[in-house]
Amino acid sequence: MKKNRPMSAQRQKTIQAITPQIAASCGSVKGKHAIVLDGGKTTIFISDKSREAEIIERYNQRRKK
Numbered sequence: 001m002k003k004n005r006p007m008s009a010q011r012q013k014t015i016q017a018i019t020p021q022i023a024a025s026c027g028s029v030k031g032k033h034a035i036v037l038d039g040g041k042t043t044i045f046i047s048d049k050s051r052e053a054e055i056i057e058r059y060n061q062r063r064k065k
Contacts, residue, residue, distance in 0.1 A: 038063070 032045040035052055037059050046055060 029045045032047050033049045033052070035044050035046060035055060036042070037044065037056065042059075044055070046052065
């Protein structure tokens with residue numbers, strides 16, 4: 001069996017540096033723009049604010065079906 005050794009200082013710094021990047025890519029809404037749809041019942045988050053009108057239009061077209 002391997003013994004649990006303490007983490008090296010360099011490895012710990014690396015993990016601390018990478019963790020915020022991982023959190024930002026895994027379901028985080030940091031740096032994203034909220035779009036409120038369906039009278040406030042639905043909210044989606046997008047990274048490209050210029051696509052807001054297109055997304056609203058596509059959402060409304062899907063609801064009509």
